[in-house]
Amino acid sequence: MHDHRSRFLQLALRAQALRFGEFTLKSGRTSPYFFNAGRFDSGVALAGLAGCYADAIEAAATAGVIGEFDLLFGPAYKGIPLATALACEYARRGRDLPVAFNRKEAKAHGEGGSLIGAPLDGRRVLIVDDVITAGTAIREALGIIDQAGGSVAGIVIALDRQEAVDPSRSRRSAAQTVAIEYGLPVVAVASLADLLVLAGDSSDLAGQHERLLAYRAEYGSSPDA
Template structure:
């Protein structure tokens, strides 16, 4: 005789096992971390996942004996949660309405920062800047709700000479927004600070924080 759940017998719940599924990560209460704790953990993740040594050609055209592949960190759940909080802490003293930067690296960063602002009870828009305009649609380079008169923070992952973030700044200023601060995750100490001398520039780390001397 078959017993239906709730009819003369307790319900039985079947759980399907997926042996190839990755193990669940342990939730981390990043809301409760101090700035120093969040920074230390993000540094660990960068060293473990993103830093490689060898001979590399950078986006700036320079060659280097090391490379930081931030994409291996920016799409990692714990890392992006930590980064969202650190970007909030680095910009929350400003009256900004939006935060973002040049594709691709700034896209997950802007989303993480906007979400963290929301969790702290403050509304801030995320945006990104295209490297070149699309040939269809609106054809605009600044994607997101950013308009003339807005105060914004411009963000980037790794800066060498500062050329990439200056592209983003130029497009943001073209639409009449005002750049209040520039924040990057890692400054390689190869000219970005000098190129951004007219802006309030605040890296979360310099390459020396990873034990690597500037080149």
């Protein structure tokens, strides 16, 4: 497993951002695990997470999976601190990248509108979000960026849950669907497959491994779908 993958999963477990139990997802599915990026709730935790994103992007760029981008966009809400922390990480690595994000409810006074930060017009935008399940949040972000005159260079997320959008019809995940439909690279720091490897190797997570496997058997995507 790539260093940034296992480092991210360990950080997420330590921050209790990765939890096991019974959780209702935005899609309505009941999941035995949940990734809550909001638990990266201190400067040190966010800096560690941002380092994992930056390393995953660098690995994808080296592999030729992702091209040039010149703005980071974080979809509300959890994408906002993630894109901001990643911009700070890039600054630490010597690159000053513009950053922008949206409001879920447009503001009617002051500067108004629903976009905050650097203008998107004419920019090659990298979307920075936490997790992809059914792809609803990512599709919304694609629409926002298009409307604002930006072009999307790719999407980076912390965790690809690798779930089939509609398992009764196909085993294609939301990440695969977005990649095919929009021709965009989707880079994940880690995926359900990585979590399964970790859970399979860890005596602490032995009890979770079976439940994760059962969930994947029911909803999991297939790499060649």
